[in-house]
Amino acid sequence: MPLIKFGAHSHDKGAQFVEDPFFFVPDGKAFPEEKGVIVTLARFQGEKENLFTHHAPVGVRLASNENPQVLKADLPRLAVIVLEFPKFRDGRAFSWARMLRTRFDYKGEIRATGDFLFDQIAFMARTGFDAWEVRQDFTLDEFHRAMTEISHPYQPAPDGKRTIRELRATQ
Amino acid sequence: MYRYDEFDARFVAERVAQFRGQVARRLSGELNEDQFKPLRLMNGLYLQLHAYMLRIAVPYGTLSATQLRKLAHIARKYDKGYGHFTTRQNIQFNWPRLVDVPDILAELASVEMHAIQTSGNCIRNVTADHFAGAAADEIEDPRPIAEIIRQWSSLHPEFSFLPRKFKIAVSGSPNDRAALKFHDMALEIVKNDSGETGYRVYVGGGMGRTPYIGYVVGDFVAKADILAFLESVMRVYNEQGRRDNLFKARIKILANALGPDEMRRQAMVEFEEIRKAGTLQVPQEERDRIDAYFAPPVFETLSDEMPQGDADFGNWLKTNVAKHRAPGYAIATISLKPIGGVPGDATHEQLDALADLMDRFGMAEIRVSHEQNLVLPHAKKRDLPAIFARLKELGLATPNAGLITDIIACPGLDYCDLANARSIPIAQKISERFADLDRQHHIGELKIKISGCINACGHHHAGHIGILGVDKKGVEFYQLQLGGSGAEDASIGEIMGPGFGKDEIADAVERVIGCYLEVRKDGERFLDTYRRVGMTPFKNVAYGQDLHAAY
C-alpha cells in the first residue's frame, strides 16, 4: 500500500509518499531475506531477540485492543509501531498514539493502517501519528487538505501545535 | 454570555467549509453512507422518519435575542416554521434538506452558533442549570466552566471516536436542576473547608437500556486541574470502554464494571501525569477571562415587592416565577407545554416575538431548560405583569411549571427513526385529562417524562411518573415507572408491570394519581408518597378491572 510519511513528526511540512522500508510478516510466515520487518505483538513477544539480532529494524503492529504499554521496555529499539483501525469507529488508536508520544516519549514512526477516514487524518497527526498507509489513488493534495481544514485547535496534543488559547495570549 | 473572538469565528467557519466538502463528497459518491454517517452525525444531522433532522447546539442552554431571531429565520427559510427544544437544552429542526445544511450552518455561524458534536460518539453539548447566574441558591455560575469544557472538547483529536456518546452536565447549586447524576460525567461546584470553590466530579450516570446513577470520582478537584481531571477519565473510557456491544458501550458500564475505587485509581494515574505536564492547566487569567463573559447584568436597586395582577397572573406567579438572588428580580419560566400541545415546540413567530420581548425589557439572555421550557433568568419583578401579558398573547404563559401538565416528551415515533411508539399524543392526552388548574395544584409537583423507546431521550427513568413506549407485536404499549428523580436525590423509576395500551395509559395515570391523593400525608409530593409507600398500592389500582379484562 502507498505510504505517506512526515519528514519530522510534527506539522504538515515534508509529508511525502515514501517507499515502505518494512515488510509486514504475518504470523506463521517465514521472514524474508531483506531487513526491516513488522510483526504482530504476539510474534514479537515470542521471537524478540531473534528479530532484533537478525531482522532489524523491527516494528510491531498492534490491534486496536492491544495497549502499547506492554512494549514500554522495547520502545527504544523499535523503529515503527503500526496501529490498526479495524473500523474507523474504533478510536482507541488515538489514545495509543498519544500514550506512545507523551507517556513514553517514543521517537520512532507511528503508522496508521486499516479502515480510517480522510477526516480522521488531522486527528491522527495531532495525537502523534506520522505515517499512513493509504488507498491507491490517494493524493498529497488530499492529505494537505485534511491537515489544513481546521487552522487552530482548542486543545493541546502531542503534535505541539499552538492552541487557540496560546494564540490569544500572544495577541 | 460568551462572545466569539476571531479564533472561535474562524473555527466554526472552517467547520462549515469542511462539512460543505463532506456533503459534496457524499453527493458525488466519493463517500458512501456508512462513511458519511459519522461525519454528518458529528455535525448534528440525523436521518429520521420523514426527513433529516438537524440538532443545533445551545451551549449550556443560553441564547441571545439575535440568536433566537436567526433560529426563527432558519425555521422559516429551511424548515417548516417551527423548532423543538430538547432534554439537552438544544434545538432541533425536523425538515432540513441535506443540500441546504451547509448553508444553514453558515447562517448559524454568523450568529456564533453551530451544530458541532450534537451527535456522534464524541463529547456532546455541555448542559447546565438553566437558572445559572440567577438562582438564589447558587454557589457560583457553572457556565464559565461549561464554556471552558466546550472549547476543550471541540474536535478533540483523541476523543472524537469514543465507544459511544458522552454527555457532560454542570451545576453551581446544591439543588440539582441539571440532572447531574444521570450524566456520563458531571461537575457540581462545591466549597471545601477552606472556603475555596472547586468541583465534585461524578461519573457513570446514564439513562437508556441500563440506567445508572453516577458516583463521585473526584471529591474536590481544583479549578486549575479540572481539564486534566476530565481528560484522565475520558482517556480511561476511550481505552477501555466496550466496543463489542453497542448497548454496553457507555461509560456507565465501564464505571460499574471497574467500581469506584479502581476507576479513581486509573483516573489518578493519568491525572498525575497530565497535571505534571502542565499543558491542560487552566490558569487564573484564563478563568478570569472566561468569567468576565458571564458577569451578570448590573442589577438595579429595585423594590422587592411583587406587583399585583389579575387571577391569571396570580396563577402564573405560583408556578412559573422563581426566586432570584437579587432583590427586585425574578426568574420567569416560559412554558412550552400548552394544554394539549406538543411539548417543547415553538413556532418561528413565537421565537421572533420572544426576541422582541427580550429587547423590550432589556434582557440579554434567554435559557433553554432540559425540561423543554424556556427561561428568562433576569426579569424585573415590576415588569412581570407586562411580560406575562405578552406571553399570554403568544400562548407561552401556561401556568404549569413543575405541575402534572408540564410534561417532558421525546419526539417519539411521530418523528424519530429509533422510536418504537409515539410519545407526543400520550403527552397530549394526559395534559388534556388534567387540564383543570385547581386539580393540578391539588396534585402538586409531578414530573411526568415520556420516552418513545429505550434510548430514553424523554428521560423517563428520572420521571416521578415515567412512561416508556414499547412495540408489542406491532402495537404501541406504554410501561409505567414510578419514583424516578433527576434532582440531587436522584433515583431510577421502578417499573410497575405490563404495559398499557395507548387508549388506556391516561386512565392508568389517573388511577395512580387518585391513589396518591388518597394515601398522601400532609405536604407530600407524589415522589415523597411513592418513596414512603412503595409500588404496591399504585400497582393495585393501575390495573383496574377493565384493563385486566384485556389481558
Add this chain to the structure above:
Amino acid sequence: MAAPTPQMLTANRLKDGDVLYWKSGAWVESLKDGDVFAEAAPADAALAAAQAYVGDNVVVNPYLFDVRVAASGIHPVKEREIIRAAGPSVRDDLGKQAADPSLRPVPRPVPRATQPKDDDVSI
C-alpha cells in the same frame, strides 16, 4: 397455506431525506402510487434493483415493508410506516398528508385475539 403478506419497497432520498416508494423501476413520493408485491420473488428483485440507486447516490437504505390491502386502499401494517407515509400523527399540516389528507391513517380494529396475554415486560 396462508398467502404471503403483500409488501412495498421504500427508501429516503439522499439530498433531502424525503420518503420514496418504488414504482416500476423508479421512485414516487406517495405510497398510494407505489408498487405492491404480492409475492416474495418480485419484492426481492425490486430490492436488488434499488441498490443501483444507492450506488448512484440517489437514495439511502431501501427496504421492504408489509402492507395490507383493504377496500379503503393499501395500508402499511406497522405504525412506523403508517406515520412515514403520511407525516407526524400530531400535525396533520405537516408531511405528505398536508397536501393529500387521504394519506392519513385509517383507524383499524385490533382483534382481541392479538392482544398480549402475559406479564412479560418487553424490552
